[in-house]
Each structure stands twice: as structure tokens, then as C-alpha cells.
Amino acid sequence: MPEKKRFHKRQTRKKPAWQLEIANERIDILFSQADVEFNNNRPDLSNRYVEIARKIGMKYNTPLTKHKRLFCKKCGHYLKPGANARIRLDSEKKTIRMTCLDCGNLTRFGYSKRNQT
Ligand SMILES: [Zn+2]
Structure with a gap:
């Protein structure tokens, strides 16, 4: 019988709640x-501002779920539908297709009730 490898649980130090709160607040402010x-x-x-907000999100391990539609994942630009982003609905797949007009990157978001944030 092979010896079972033992893994030590890696300690993932979670940042205290008050710090996360401040981080989220700063991200909100930066996006506005x-x-x-x-x-x-x-x-x-x-x-x-988007760049700074993303850095804060990374540092505090808070995904920018609330703001994920507001910037391009590829070039990091702030996206405004009608200005530098094109939004198309795909009713068959129930997705929103957002094209960044700065770099041409296409992002999809689900809009079915289950995926709503
Ligand atoms: Zn882009």
C-alpha cells in the first residue's frame, strides 16, 4: 500500500472584515x-482608476463582481456602453456580449436569473 502523502493545509490569511470593507468602498469610489x-x-x-481598483481587488482578494462589466479584462480600460463598448444580447445563449472598442476583446456575461448579481 502506497504511503499517503500528507499535505499541510496552506494557511490563507484572510484579511480582516474591516479592511475588506474599506477596500470595497475604495473600489466603489474609484469606479464612480x-x-x-x-x-x-x-x-x-x-x-x-480602473487599474488602481483592480490592484486593490487583487490585494484584498475581493473579486470585482459588482464592477466586472465596467472594464475590459484585456486592456484594462474603463468601458462605457455606447462610447467605447458595444453591447449585444444573445437571447439564445442568454448572454450579453460586450465588445471593447479599444482592443476588440469580446466578453460574455450570462443574464439568466441564476447568474444575476
Ligand atoms: Zn479592451
């Missing part, structure tokens, strides 16, 4: 600022 700057014709600033 990104929108403001985009409307001010400063997309470069919006992109910078």
Missing part, C-alpha cells in the same frame, strides 16, 4: 470617479 472622468473626456484618468 472613473465614470466622472470618462464623462469629462479624460478616459486616460478613468483607465488609471
